[in-house]
Amino acid sequence: MNQRTARVSAASLPTPDQIADSWLARYRDLVDDWDAFAEALGRPLPVALWANPARISVEALTELLVEQGLSPQPIQGLPNALNLPPDFRAGQQWWYCVGLAHAQEAVSQLPVTLMDLEPGQRVLDMCAAPGGKTAQIAFALDNRGTVVANDISYGRIKALQGNLDRLGVLNVTTTQSDASNWPTAGGQFDRILLDAPCSSEGTIRRNPSLLQRHDPAGSERLGPRQRALLRKAVQRCRPGGLILYSTCTFAPEENELVVADILAEFDGKIRLRTIDIPGFDTALGVTEWLGRTLPPELARCRRLWPHRNDTGGFFIALLEKDANLPAEPEPELATLAESEHDEWLDGLLSKYGLPDDYWSRYRINRQTKRGLHLMAADHAPPAVPPAEGRGIFFHRTNVRPPKPTTSGALLIGPDVTRFRLELSREQRDAYLRRETFAPTPEQLAANPPGQVIASYRGHVLGIAILHRSGVIESQFPSRWSGRASGTD
Structure with a gap:
């Protein structure tokens, strides 16, 4: 969930007594300090945002915020991120609208930092919308190479693409698919992020109505879906690759129990890595729940409780696939027509005074009749599943005269000389x-x-x-x- 849409008044948040009398009491024995936990759920959540590394440094963003009369606080463990007061509307600021920053809850920023990302890797984000983590991945790869961002909902894909356009992300292809049925022909990936659909119990500070409408039995119903997704992630991961599984819920039924079952299913083919999250006070994964004893390696998972870091609740597991397993063939790549655009591109060079070799840094494709899309030069999307979009829509050619889109202008604007x-x-x-x-x-x-x-x-x-x-x-x-x- 994007924080710019979530503004919660303190009066709407639950009291400690309401927490104690609710379904959350099932977690009393898991929480190290129940009173602090209940008190934290009654406080509004700070607004966290990160600076777009392609456009502004966190120091320069801090200066903009200070000039605005704010006191942004660095987030320990997230060097590119800042905390602001809970009632601040980041999405209404000029710098947000033009992609200098993105609002994303602090714990939600953590999974990407744990994926050991490097340029040149092929990455899949299985349940990607609204796109904050996808954009983090893209910039960790230096906005080059190939990221595939998938979501099952077309409406959510539109929101995802909107955020990628605003932030200037060039190395992402979006797809609409049930990720639990991701096609083998789509290939394997060096890194896979599965931020799984869940009961969202950890978001009560942003969604206090959950306390009244949530049914813990829903965690049992979600479990099969989460297992199917994580099973597919293991299958689509290259040998030696990493899978990051995360949720924003407290329920072991959606967290450790899911991971334990997939570990058993792929016995010896995957293992849990120990997770270190500097700057954050974390708890070990659960190894006992409702009479079930889990393998001791489940303690390598990490839980983030709201009272320990003044955040939402979160769960993270990092799995590594055995490097000695046989790899699958490389996928068939999408065929993109790239030789019909010289007139339009030359027009942009001439008008805005861009260097003659300017377009060599990009890959350009006419995906629709509206105009041209721009991608990283080495972006290599698979042929299947079919793409909803590739890169950003940057030049509208179905109008006279043709003109850059706003996302195109945000991208080329710093380089124009006229x-x-x-x-x-x-x-x-x-x-x-x-x-x-x-x-x-x-x-x-x-x-x-x-x-x-x-x-x-x-x-x-x-x-x-x-x-x-x-x-x-x-x-x-x-x-x-x-x-x-x-x-x-």
């Missing part, structure tokens, strides 16, 4: 509200009429039109502008 318009704070606010506004005499003198790349304090905002009549028309997307307050 037709770039620096806005004032007031102009920036009008631009984000999709308004028409007046240029200054200096802006008129520096730019001829037509498309321009709009920026603020050197950070690209998107495309604007400088009309001959002497006004600037915002081209900021309507689906993005509704959440932008323009707050400094």
